[in-house]
Amino acid sequence: MPDGVAIRPADKPPRDPRRLSVRPFGLRANRPAGWRVALACTMGNVRGRDKKTKTFLGAVSEMKLRKYQPDDYDNIIELFYDTVHSINTADYTKIQLNAWAPKDKALFKLESRLLNNYAVVVEKDGIIVGFGNVNGTGYFDCLYTHKDYQGIGVATLIANDIEKYFYQEGVQVITTDASITAKPFFEKRGYVVLQE
Numbered sequence: 001m002p003d004g005v006a007i008r009p010a011d012k013p014p015r016d017p018r019r020l021s022v023r024p025f026g027l028r029a030n031r032p033a034g035w036r037v038a039l040a041c042t043m044g045n046v047r048g049r050d051k052k053t054k055t056f057l058g059a060v061s062e063m064k065l066r067k068y069q070p071d072d073y074d075n076i077i078e079l080f081y082d083t084v085h086s087i088n089t090a091d092y093t094k095i096q097l098n099a100w101a102p103k104d105k106a107l108f109k110l111e112s113r114l115l116n117n118y119a120v121v122v123e124k125d126g127i128i129v130g131f132g133n134v135n136g137t138g139y140f141d142c143l144y145t146h147k148d149y150q151g152i153g154v155a156t157l158i159a160n161d162i163e164k165y166f167y168q169e170g171v172q173v174i175t176t177d178a179s180i181t182a183k184p185f186f187e188k189r190g191y192v193v194l195q196e
Contacts, residue, residue, distance in 0.1 A: 065157055068119035068131065075128045076114070076121070077105050079146050086147040091180040113141060118165050122154050130154035132162050136169070140176035155185060163189075 068076075084101035092100070102108075113119075119133035129149040133141045140162060145154040166174055175194070178186050183193075 064123045083147045132158035138171040
């Protein structure tokens with residue numbers, strides 16, 4: 001479990017998001033304090049959204065969601081680096097961006113997390129336009145959309161699939177460390193802030 005992540009017990013989901021305390025988020029892997037936000041969502045919130053998202057997902061029917069394959073790794077690393085260094089520039093300093101996604105791609109420690117856990121990619125016209133992965137404990141690890149494919153439902157498609165996976169695995173509470181940039185996306189999906 002990453003440092004600084006608060007997990008609510010499955011039998012006691014948060015009842016009122018306005019009552020959750022927001023505390024400073026500690027250092028994690030050379031990243032300055034406050035660079036991410038810890039969020040959680042109960043599975044009741046996830047199941048209640050299914051009907052609302054079906055119409056939206058019809059608009060992304062030309063996209064293909066599939067399981068991650070080892071051959072995808074180079075494309076995913078490029079997507080990750082390019083997205084972090086373009087989409088997140090309004091919320092983070094250059095130093096923070098370089099700590100998060102360094103130029104030296106050999107420093108990325110993502111491959112084993114994708115291979116050893118449930119991971120999916122989205123393709124559009126043969127291009128990987130997004131990816132996401134989880135671990136078996138209810139932790140939503142990564143969710144990234146290609147910098148040129150923002151706002152067309154890629155992240156929603158991935159998040160719906162990952163939340164469905166968690167539901168099928170019996171996970172009661174999903175947690176994630178979201179970037180400041182991604183925080184509104186997760187809040188719209190019913191996630192609440194545990195730590196900031």
